Amino acid sequence: MKPVDAHLDEILAAVRPIDPAELDLDDVLGAVLAENVTSPVALPPFDNSAMDGYAVRAADVEKATEERPVLLPVAADVPAGEQAPRVVEPGSVTRVMTGAPLPEGADAVVPVEWTDGGTVRVAIHRPPALGNAIRRSGEDVRAGDVVLTAGTLIGPAQLGILAGVGRRTVRARPRPRVLVLSTGAELVDPGLPLGPGQIWESNSFMLVASVRQAGGEAVRRSAVGDDPAAFLETLTGLLGDADAVITSGGISMGAYEPVKEALTPLGTVRFEKVAMQPGMPQGFGAVGTRNTPIFTLPGNPVSSFVSFVLFVRPALDRMRGLPAGPPRTVTATTTEALRSPDGRRSYLRGVLNGAEVAPVRGQGSHRLAALAGADALIVVPERVTEVPAGTAVEVIPL
Numbered sequence: 001m002k003p004v005d006a007h008l009d010e011i012l013a014a015v016r017p018i019d020p021a022e023l024d025l026d027d028v029l030g031a032v033l034a035e036n037v038t039s040p041v042a043l044p045p046f047d048n049s050a051m052d053g054y055a056v057r058a059a060d061v062e063k064a065t066e067e068r069p070v071l072l073p074v075a076a077d078v079p080a081g082e083q084a085p086r087v088v089e090p091g092s093v094t095r096v097m098t099g100a101p102l103p104e105g106a107d108a109v110v111p112v113e114w115t116d117g118g119t120v121r122v123a124i125h126r127p128p129a130l131g132n133a134i135r136r137s138g139e140d141v142r143a144g145d146v147v148l149t150a151g152t153l154i155g156p157a158q159l160g161i162l163a164g165v166g167r168r169t170v171r172a173r174p175r176p177r178v179l180v181l182s183t184g185a186e187l188v189d190p191g192l193p194l195g196p197g198q199i200w201e202s203n204s205f206m207l208v209a210s211v212r213q214a215g216g217e218a219v220r221r222s223a224v225g226d227d228p229a230a231f232l233e234t235l236t237g238l239l240g241d242a243d244a245v246i247t248s249g250g251i252s253m254g255a256y257e258p259v260k261e262a263l264t265p266l267g268t269v270r271f272e273k274v275a276m277q278p279g280m281p282q283g284f285g286a287v288g289t290r291n292t293p294i295f296t297l298p299g300n301p302v303s304s305f306v307s308f309v310l311f312v313r314p315a316l317d318r319m320r321g322l323p324a325g326p327p328r329t330v331t332a333t334t335t336e337a338l339r340s341p342d343g344r345r346s347y348l349r350g351v352l353n354g355a356e357v358a359p360v361r362g363q364g365s366h367r368l369a370a371l372a373g374a375d376a377l378i379v380v381p382e383r384v385t386e387v388p389a390g391t392a393v394e395v396i397p398l
């Protein structure tokens, strides 16, 4: 059987980062920057007030106390968005709002809470320190500074600074578009009634969610029947400009294996057994004129889920231009004894609790409810068949 690591290596060697494109800011959440972004201006662009209050010359109000407030005329009023009067003359103040430009000569802002809030004259009853509540031009970013580097994953905060430096579009690798197809004549869409021998289709929902969580966009097509020709037609029809395809089911040793039967003659998808439990039957290759990578995952729901974590997720990372490799593991102590088949690496579902991990009840690869109660995969190496309680094990947090 093929080792897990060899299968992942083969996949990572075959998939390439998606070409960058000029993307609108509204479409870049989850994309990965393909340029260094510099700021054309300083941020803040001008000295401005950090509080609603009064721009003053600190020396004018240094003697202010609760008992003896200093009374000064309000010479001007500057809301945010207005240009400041050129200068605040000694012995007067300018009323300012948060974000308003500071008038020349002002060296402190007195928050309105330290005053009587006057608009013609103001009584200030507490002296500000020099520079109080002033945000200096360029203290966040200087003009020409690189604010984000190529390879950065764009999240909400990164979107904030892109907009903050005035960018409407950026060059970035878009999120991979993934077509998700599930196969099986026994499958019925949730929401519809079940007939005899039928079950509700769950893999396509789980895999679409996995794709989205992994930073991709997904298109779902559930319950393609068990006819290889119909499967191939559906695949070809939906392939379009997808960056990757995931299928579930139809790849093992049964009499009706539409995915395997449809794709094997193409010669571009390899079906093999990978030394793991669950998820032993695997297929990977390329389809269509654009050599779109295809992952044919086993139909058992837990097998599909684990295969995504081990193989598809790293591949999507590579396609996004992010560092890609096996899932991150932590070490924990198992609270119970574990069993694993000889020659296969097990990924047992478990619950991680600090430095301890407990396997969930029900390790069968059809046990969706048990999977839903887990938040980690406990890794048992190929040659290990029994792990006593209290042993340190590697764990993949989910």
Ligand SMILES: Nc1nc2c(c(=O)[nH]1)N[C@H]1C(S)=C(S)[C@@H](COP(=O)(O)OP(=O)(O)OC[C@H]3O[C@@H](n4cnc5c(N)ncnc54)[C@H](O)[C@@H]3O)O[C@H]1N2
Pocket: 182, 183, 184, 186, 187, 199, 200, 201, 202, 203, 204, 248, 249, 250, 251, 252, 253, 254, 257, 278, 279, 280, 281, 297, 298, 299, 300, 301, 303, 365, 366
């Ligand atoms: N004789 C053998 N039988 C099986 C072997 C084997 O080596 N020899 N391998 C077993 C293993 S391991 C797995 S995993 C499965 C993989 O089978 P397929 O990928 O062909 O999947 P199916 O046969 O279509 O389905 C398996 C199982 O999962 C249920 N299923 C499938 N798709 C969905 C879905 N979208 N939503 C919910 N449930 C789904 C399906 O009803 C079956 O119960 O093969 C073993 N057999």
Ligand code: MOO
Pocket: 276, 277, 278, 279, 280, 281, 298, 300, 303, 365
């Ligand atoms: O390898 Mo299968 O994936 O056990 O259920």
